[in-house]
Amino acid sequence: xxxxxxxxxxxRAPAALEIRDLRVTFNTSTGSVPAVRGVxxxxxxxxxxxxxxxxxxxxxxxxxxxxxxxxxxxxxxxMEHATVGGRDLLAMSxxxxxxxxxxxxxxxxxxxxxxxxxxxxxxxxxxxxxxxxRGASRRxxxxxxxxxxxxVGIPAAKDRVRDYPHQFSGGMRQRILIAMAVALEPALLIAxxxxxxxxxxxxxxxxxxxxxxxxxxxTAVLLITHDLGVAAEVADRIAVMYAGRIVETSPVDDLxxxxxxxxxxxxxxxxxxxxxPSSELLAIPGTPPRPGAVGRGCAFAPRCSRSTAVxxxxxxxxxxxxxxxxxxxxCHHTEEVLHAAVS
Amino acid sequence: xPPSAEPVLAAVDLHKTYGNRLLGRGGGVHAVAxxxxxxxxxxxLGIVGxxxxxxxxxARMLVGLERPDSGQVTFHGEPFASGRGAIPxxxxxRVQMVFQDPLTSLNPRMTxxxxxxxxxxxxxxxxxxxxxxxxxxxxxxxVGLAPELMNRFPHEFSGGQRQRIGIARALATxxxxxxxxxxxxxxxxxxxxxxxxxxxxxxxxxGVALVFIAHDLAVVRHVSHRxxxxxxxxxxxxxxxAEVxxxxxxxxxxxxxxxxxxxxxxxxxxxxxxxxxxxxxxxxxxxxxxxxxRCHKAQDxxxxxxxxLTGPGAHLAACHFxxxxx
Numbered sequence: 141x142x143x144x145x146x147x148x149x150x151x152r153a154p155a156a157l158e159i160r161d162l163r164v165t166f167n168t169s170t171g172s173v174p175a176v177r178g179v180x181x182x183x184x185x186x187x188x189x190x191x192x193x194x195x196x197x198x199x200x201x202x203x204x205x206x207x208x209x210x211x212x213x214x215x216x217x218x219m220e221h222a223t224v225g226g227r228d229l230l231a232m233s234x235x236x237x238x239x240x241x242x243x244x245x246x247x248x249x250x251x252x253x254x255x256x257x258x259x260x261x262x263x264x265x266x267x268x269x270x271x272x273x274r275g276a277s278r279r280x281x282x283x284x285x286x287x288x289x290x291x292v293g294i295p296a297a298k299d300r301v302r303d304y305p306h307q308f309s310g311g312m313r314q315r316i317l318i319a320m321a322v323a324l325e326p327a328l329l330i331a332x333x334x335x336x337x338x339x340x341x342x343x344x345x346x347x348x349x350x351x352x353x354x355x356x357x358x359t360a361v362l363l364i365t366h367d368l369g370v371a372a373e374v375a376d377r378i379a380v381m382y383a384g385r386i387v388e389t390s391p392v393d394d395l396x397x398x399x400x401x402x403x404x405x406x407x408x409x410x411x412x413x414x415x416x417p418s419s420e421l422l423a424i425p426g427t428p429p430r431p432g433a434v435g436r437g438c439a440f441a442p443r444c445s446r447s448t449a450v451x452x453x454x455x456x457x458x459x460x461x462x463x464x465x466x467x468x469x470x471c472h473h474t475e476e477v478l479h480a481a482v483s
Numbered sequence: 484x485p486p487s488a489e490p491v492l493a494a495v496d497l498h499k500t501y502g503n504r505l506l507g508r509g510g511g512v513h514a515v516a517x518x519x520x521x522x523x524x525x526x527x528l529g530i531v532g533x534x535x536x537x538x539x540x541x542a543r544m545l546v547g548l549e550r551p552d553s554g555q556v557t558f559h560g561e562p563f564a565s566g567r568g569a570i571p572x573x574x575x576x577r578v579q580m581v582f583q584d585p586l587t588s589l590n591p592r593m594t595x596x597x598x599x600x601x602x603x604x605x606x607x608x609x610x611x612x613x614x615x616x617x618x619x620x621x622x623x624x625x626v627g628l629a630p631e632l633m634n635r636f637p638h639e640f641s642g643g644q645r646q647r648i649g650i651a652r653a654l655a656t657x658x659x660x661x662x663x664x665x666x667x668x669x670x671x672x673x674x675x676x677x678x679x680x681x682x683x684x685x686x687x688x689x690g691v692a693l694v695f696i697a698h699d700l701a702v703v704r705h706v707s708h709r710x711x712x713x714x715x716x717x718x719x720x721x722x723x724x725a726e727v728x729x730x731x732x733x734x735x736x737x738x739x740x741x742x743x744x745x746x747x748x749x750x751x752x753x754x755x756x757x758x759x760x761x762x763x764x765x766x767x768x769x770x771x772x773x774x775x776x777r778c779h780k781a782q783d784x785x786x787x788x789x790x791x792l793t794g795p796g797a798h799l800a801a802c803h804f805x806x807x808x809x
Binding site for chain 1: 533534642644672676677739742744745750758761762
C-alpha cells in the first residue's frame with residue numbers, strides 16, 4: 141500500500157480529495173471527444189462539495205475518473221496529481237487502487253436497483269465488504285451489516301437483512317447503497333445524482349441521511365447534481381461545470397447571493413423559486429454545446445449576454461476572484477457579474 | 484386572454500385500474516380512484532404529485548388515450564372517452580397532448596414537416612401541398628423554430644427544440660385544450676425556462692387551456708392559475724395556485740412543499756415536515772384516507788372513512804382535519 145503522505149505544512153489534515161488537471165477523452169469512431177478538459181478539485185475532510193452541471197457537462201465522467209471506473213480501452217484519463225486522504229493514486233498499482241475503492245473512496249449511484257446485486261440478500265452484499273476488505277468471518281459480517289442497516293434507518297432491520305433488493309422500495313434501496321458506501325468509513329464518498337430517481341419527499345430523507353453520516357463519520361462528500369435546489373440544501377462549497385470545465389467555485393452562500401460567472405447567474409434567473417414566484421423566467425438562449433464541439437474561446441460565450449470579442453478569442457482561466465477569498469471563476473467579465481448582483 | 488369561468492373540459496369521478504383482476508394476484512393497480520375536475524377556457528390547471536400518484540393516467544384519460552373504467556370526461560358538456568365507441572373527430576381535434584420525452588414521441592423516420600402536418604392531414608385542415616407547408620412554417624415560427632428546418636429529422640434537433648416540435652404538432656389543429664404531461668422534466672435546466680415561457684406565451688396569445696402535469700412544484704406554481712395535488716390516485720387538494728401554495732389545506736401538500744429543495748442556502752434552516760417512508764403501493768392502498776399512513780394528523784376516523792374533496796369557495800381539500808382557509 142502507498143504510504144500516507146505527512147500532514148500538510150500548515151498543520152491541517154491532508155485533503156480528502158485533491159485532483160489537479162484531470163482530462164478525460166473518449167476515442168470514438170468519429171474522432172476523439174474531450175469530455176473533461178482540465179478539472180481541479182480539492183475537498184477537505186468532512187466537507188460537502190457539490191459538482192453542479194447539466195447533462196454532458198462532464199460531471200459524472202469526472203466522478204467516474206476519480207473512482208477509476210473508466211476501464212474501457214477507448215477512454216483516456218490523465219491527471220497531474222491525484223490524492224485521496226493523502227494517498228497518491230498515481231503512484232499506486234491497479235491492484236492497490238482496486239483495494240482503495242469501496243474502502244477509502246466509495247460511490248453511490250443514481251439507480252440503486254442496477255447498482256445492487258439482485259441475487260444476493262442485502263445482508264450478504266453489505267457483509268461482503270467486511271469479508272473482502274477486513275477479512276471478517278461470516279458471522280461478524282452479518283452483524284456489521286445489521287448495524288449498518290439500522291444506521292441508515294431501515295425499519296425492522298433485523299427481519300429485512302435476509303431480503304433481496306427487489307423487496308425494497310426505491311428510497312430504501314438508496315439507503316442500502318449508502319450503507320454500503322459508508323461501511324468502511326471512507327475518506328471520500330462520491331454521490332452521483334443520488335436522489336434524481338426519487339420522489340421529492342424521499343429525496344429530502346436521503347439528503348438528510350447523507351448529511352447526518354457526513355457529520356457523524358467525518359466523511360467528505362462529492363455530490364454530483366444538476367439541481368440547484370439540492371446543491372443549496374446540502375453543499376458547503378459548489379463547483380459549477382460547463383462543457384467539460386469548472387467555470388466557478390464558491391462557498392455555497394456567496395454563489396447564490398452573488399454569482400461570479402454569467403452561466404451561474406443565468407441559471408439562477410432561469411429556475412423558478414417555490415417561495416418567491418416571479419412572473420417571467422429569464423431563459424438562457426440556445427443549448428449546451430456537445431462535448432468536443434467547443435471552440436478556443438469561452439464555451440459559454442455563444443449563449444452569454446455579457447460576451448465580447450475577447451470571449452470568443454481567448455479561453456478564460458479559472459482564477460481567484462479578487463476580494464473574495466475562497467472563490468474562483470473562469471470569465472473575462474467576472475467583475476461585471478459581481479457588480480450586477482449587488483445593484 | 485384572461486381565464487373565464489366557462490368549463491371546456493370536465494372529468495367526473497374517473498376510475499382506472501390496470502392489471503388483470505380475474506387472474507392477477509391481489510388485484511390490479513388502482514392508478515386513478517375517483518378524480519373529478521374542471522378546466523376552464525384559457526386557464527392553466529397544474530397537477531402535481533409523486534410517481535405513482537396517477538397523474539399521467541389522468542392526463543391520458545383527459546385526452547381520450549385511455550378509457551376510464553367508470554366516470555366520464557366531457558368536452559363542452561358532451562361526454563366522450565367512456566364506453567366503447569371511437570372518440571369523435573371533433574373532440575380529438577380540439578383536445579391535444581404534449582408528451583414528456585420528445586425523442587420517443589416523434590417518429591424518427593419522419594421529417595418535421597410530416598410530423599407537424601400529420602394532424603392537418605388526419606383532420607383535412609390543409610388542402611394542397613403549398614397550404615400544408617405554409618401552415619407548418621407558421622406553426623414552427625409560433626414555437627420559435629425557423630421554418631427552414633422543416634425538412635430535417637428529429638435527431639438533428641436538441642431536446643428543447645424537439646419539445647418545441649411536439650408543441651407545434653399539438654397546436655396544429657387549433658386545439659382548445661392541450662394536456663402537457665411532464666413537458667419539461669426531460670430537458671436540461673438551462674433549457675426548461677425556454678419551454679415554460681413558450682407555453683405561457685402561447686396561452687396568452689392563443690387563449691388555449693392547458694393542463695400542466697409535473698412533479699416539480701416550483702415549475703407548476705410558475706405556470707398555473709389553479710393547482711391540483713394528487714396522492715395515490717386521488718385529488719388531495721385543488722384550488723387557486725396562490726392559495727394552495729400560500730396556505731395549503733391538506734397535510735400532504737404541506738409536507739410536499741416543505742420537502743422541495745429551495746435554491747437558496749438561507750432557506751436551509753426553515754422548519755420542515757419530514758414524511759417517513761415511501762408512498763404506499765397503489766396495488767393495495769390504505770383504507771379510508773390514503774395519506775393516513777404517513778400523516779402526522781391521522782386519527783382513527785381517517786382509517787374508517789375516506790374524506791371528501793370539499794372546502795370553502797374554490798379551494799378544496801380532502802382531509803378530515805384540513806386547515807380552514809383564513
